[in-house]
Amino acid sequence: MTDFVQLWVYLASTPLFGLNATLVVYVLALAFYNRMRQAPWANPVLWSLVVLGAGLQATGTAYPTYFAGAQFIHFLLGPAVVALAWPLWQRRTELRARWGRFTLAAVIGGAAAAGSAVGLAWALGLPAEVVLSLAPKSVTAPVAMGIADKVGGLPSLAAVFAVLTGLVGALSAKPLFALLGIGTDATGWMARGFALGTAAHGIGAARALQVNADAGAWAALALGLQVVTAALLIPLAARWF
Amino acid sequence: MQVLQGLAILLTLQSVGEALSRLLHLPYPGPVIGMVLLLCALRWRAVQERVQTVAQFLLGHLSLLFVPVGVGVITQFGVVAEHGLRLLVVIVVSTWVGLAVTALVLRRLMRGDPPPGGAP
Numbered sequence: 001m002t003d004f005v006q007l008w009v010y011l012a013s014t015p016l017f018g019l020n021a022t023l024v025v026y027v028l029a030l031a032f033y034n035r036m037r038q039a040p041w042a043n044p045v046l047w048s049l050v051v052l053g054a055g056l057q058a059t060g061t062a063y064p065t066y067f068a069g070a071q072f073i074h075f076l077l078g079p080a081v082v083a084l085a086w087p088l089w090q091r092r093t094e095l096r097a098r099w100g101r102f103t104l105a106a107v108i109g110g111a112a113a114a115g116s117a118v119g120l121a122w123a124l125g126l127p128a129e130v131v132l133s134l135a136p137k138s139v140t141a142p143v144a145m146g147i148a149d150k151v152g153g154l155p156s157l158a159a160v161f162a163v164l165t166g167l168v169g170a171l172s173a174k175p176l177f178a179l180l181g182i183g184t185d186a187t188g189w190m191a192r193g194f195a196l197g198t199a200a201h202g203i204g205a206a207r208a209l210q211v212n213a214d215a216g217a218w219a220a221l222a223l224g225l226q227v228v229t230a231a232l233l234i235p236l237a238a239r240w241f
Numbered sequence: 242m243q244v245l246q247g248l249a250i251l252l253t254l255q256s257v258g259e260a261l262s263r264l265l266h267l268p269y270p271g272p273v274i275g276m277v278l279l280l281c282a283l284r285w286r287a288v289q290e291r292v293q294t295v296a297q298f299l300l301g302h303l304s305l306l307f308v309p310v311g312v313g314v315i316t317q318f319g320v321v322a323e324h325g326l327r328l329l330v331v332i333v334v335s336t337w338v339g340l341a342v343t344a345l346v347l348r349r350l351m352r353g354d355p356p357p358g359g360a361p
Contacts, residue, residue, distance in 0.1 A: 018309075026305050045304045045311060052308070053315030063316045070309035077306045079251035079299060081272035082258070085279035086296035089289075098351070105347040113339025117331055124327040134331065146270030160314045161332060163307060168336040176337060182344050187351060191344040199339030206304035220300060222343075224276065231269045 017061075018069025025051050038210055040171050045203055080202075081143065081227060087220035095221070102194075106225040107233070109198040113137075114234065129154055135237075137161035139201055139230040150235050162201065169200020170207035189215040197222025247295035250288060254278045 029044040029051070036042035056066055067074070088095065095102060117134040126134075133153030136144040139162065148158030173196055182188050193215030196204035205223045209216030257278060259271030267274065282288045299306075 022305075022308050022312075026308055045307055048308045049311040049315050052312045056312070056316065063313055066312065067309060070312065073306060074309040076299060078255050078272045078275075079248065079295075080303060080306055081270075082251045082255050082275040082279055083292070083296035083299045085276045085283060086292060087300065088280055089283040098354070101347075101350040105343055105350055108346050109339055109343025112342035113335055116338040117335035120334060121327075121331045124331065126324055126327060126331070130324060130328070134335075137332070137335070143270050143273060146273075156313070159310050163311045163314045164332050165336050166307065168333050169340060172333075172337070173340060176340055177344060180341055180344060182348065187348065190351070191348045194347050195340045195344035198343040199336055202303045203307055209301070209303075227273050227276065231273045 015069035018066040022070045084224040088224045113199045133157040137165045166203025169204040190218045193218030194222040244295050246291040
């Protein structure tokens with residue numbers, strides 16, 4: 001028994017543990033998601049977080065210990081943001097013909113998400129650093145952290161809000177779009193995918209990609225546009241206040 | 242080999258982006274600048290071929306990359322619980338507003354256009 005405890009203490013302290021646990025739990029969550037015919041409530045990110053969070057709690061493992069291994073996966077977010085140029089490039093002919101309208105939709109949608117978050121938080125009397133950390137919550141987490149840092153919010157809080165936003169979007173988009181009468185024809189998938197990429201960043205885009213290949217491509221396009229427009233506009237808008 | 246070369250290109254552009262962001266005190270994160278640089282570099286066939294596979298792999302498994310930060314969210318739930326229900330209301334409502342406004346605005350703007358083509 002003591003041998004086992006010693007082995008566990010050793011394993012839990014190496015980066016191998018965090019990396020291995022993240023990959024195994026995610027692969028299992030993804031298999032479960034596909035088994036459940038990709039129902040929104042079976043979202044693989046959501047269940048990975050629940051299982052890993054409960055696992056850390058149960059074993060008394062500190063988050064920094066886990067992150068020592070998980071950071072190898074986290075690190076790939078940087079190159080993934082750079083890689084967003086690929087879907088933009090693939091859709092370049094459609095972008096070139098309609099770039100003004102796509103940019104307009106991305107800016108209006110992004111401003112509505114950021115504006116309603118900041119306005120509602122301010123109206124409900126939340127502290128200023130929380131309000132500022134909410135502004136970039138529709139942008140993908142690593143970029144949101146960078147923006148929050150630049151406008152005087154808290155990067156860690158911004159990452160929390162970004163992840164929650166992505167999960168809310170991925171879980172509730174389907175009934176919301178049905179309620180709004182957004183169809184499932186080519187134009188409907190474009191509107192659905194583009195909205196998920198704009199308002200629910202990477203987690204929303206990942207959901208769109210799993211539901212419909214076209215929606216996923218439009219979501220990736222929106223994600224790329226949103227990263228650029230939000231990174232350009234939120235620091236400027238924050239300067240006015 | 243192509244995957245390694247593609248990853249090398251992505252990381253190099255990210256590094257150049259970080260360097261530009263710091264040296265010129267730009268308000269944009271390094272990876273965003275790297276993305277704009279890659280968009281310019283994709284006009285070359287040699288770059289296209291090398292980046293394609295690794296970009297599709299990374300973006301295809303994008304949701305996995307959020308798990309480490311997300312676990313931090315779960316462990317930091319105290320921060321969220323501190324401001325409690327108000328914060329949850331703000332996040333849920335603003336996400337719905339963002340989704341609805343984007344979808345409706347885009348559909349309105351594209352009205353009268355021929356339906357978009359399939360995946361390229």
